[in-house]
Amino acid sequence: MLLLLGTNIGVRAEGYDEYELHDRIGSGNPQSGEAKSREELCQGCHGEQGNSTSAEFPRLAGQYTGYIIKQFRDFRSGARQHHVMNAVAGSISDEDLTDIAAYFASRERIRAKQKKPNDIAERLYRTGDMKRSILACSSCHGGAAQGSYAGGESFPVLAGQHKLYLREQLLKWRSKERKNSPGGVMNVVAESLRDEEIEALAEYISSM
Numbered sequence: 001m002l003l004l005l006g007t008n009i010g011v012r013a014e015g016y017d018e019y020e021l022h023d024r025i026g027s028g029n030p031q032s033g034e035a036k037s038r039e040e041l042c043q044g045c046h047g048e049q050g051n052s053t054s055a056e057f058p059r060l061a062g063q064y065t066g067y068i069i070k071q072f073r074d075f076r077s078g079a080r081q082h083h084v085m086n087a088v089a090g091s092i093s094d095e096d097l098t099d100i101a102a103y104f105a106s107r108e109r110i111r112a113k114q115k116k117p118n119d120i121a122e123r124l125y126r127t128g129d130m131k132r133s134i135l136a137c138s139s140c141h142g143g144a145a146q147g148s149y150a151g152g153e154s155f156p157v158l159a160g161q162h163k164l165y166l167r168e169q170l171l172k173w174r175s176k177e178r179k180n181s182p183g184g185v186m187n188v189v190a191e192s193l194r195d196e197e198i199e200a201l202a203e204y205i206s207s208m
């Protein structure tokens, strides 16, 4: 079934086994999700297949379905604030959302051709700085920033995301303008990041 799914909708299944693919895409129907995401104009902002070209709109292509759904519900309840998405999220049913999320999750994200080396960012990404409660990003977001899935929870893919969006979110975690991560973990991680470290991390991760 999943393999069939894979061929039907052109999921890039390389490197993912069947179970991992299921964790990434979930139980929604990507084909109906594609149609619904067009009707609901998601692609108008988030780009063709979720690969937006404007940094104002985060890329959704290749993102974990569980993460997409959680964010959507957080926008709906107000746990995550954004004037546009709070309005968008109010008008879509959970069934449609499950399909739309499956569609974006099944798309391949456009990625940078070359990684931009950056010592400060690489060190923080891989080992963190425990003196300042900065946990290694890789421990949750994965060594290649492809996200991870554990215990029913998905940690978002960061690789290939727009630099400006990543920077904005890190600033929002730090100022606690965004505080919807489980147990406030991202607020703890970002609390003592310096401006230049946020800049370096955003640049480095967007090129991963």
Ligand code: HEC
Pocket: 037, 040, 041, 042, 043, 044, 045, 046, 056, 057, 058, 059, 060, 067, 068, 069, 071, 072, 081, 082, 084, 085, 088, 092, 100, 168
């Ligand atoms: C008018 C433009 C617009 C439309 C239409 C729109 N979005 Fe968004 N969306 C945004 C913006 C802007 C953000 C970034 C919010 C922020 O900075 O916190 C966002 C963020 C998101 C996020 C969070 C991404 C992340 O990495 O955390 C998800 C998920 C999302 N949108 C899903 C959708 C879906 C699904 C649809 C269609 C039903 C949709 N959006 C329609 C503008 C839009």
Ligand code: HEC
Pocket: 058, 070, 124, 125, 134, 135, 136, 137, 138, 139, 140, 141, 154, 155, 156, 158, 166, 169, 170, 180, 181, 182, 185, 186, 189, 201
């Ligand atoms: C203990 C686990 C953990 C660690 C360590 C961690 N993160 Fe996160 N991060 C998360 C979770 C969980 C989310 C999703 C939160 C939510 O549900 O809104 C997240 C979300 C994010 C987002 C928002 C993504 C989006 O699309 O909006 C960014 C950016 C981010 N993390 C960057 C980092 C960076 C950079 C580091 C290292 C300095 C890091 N994270 C370390 C768990 C972690």
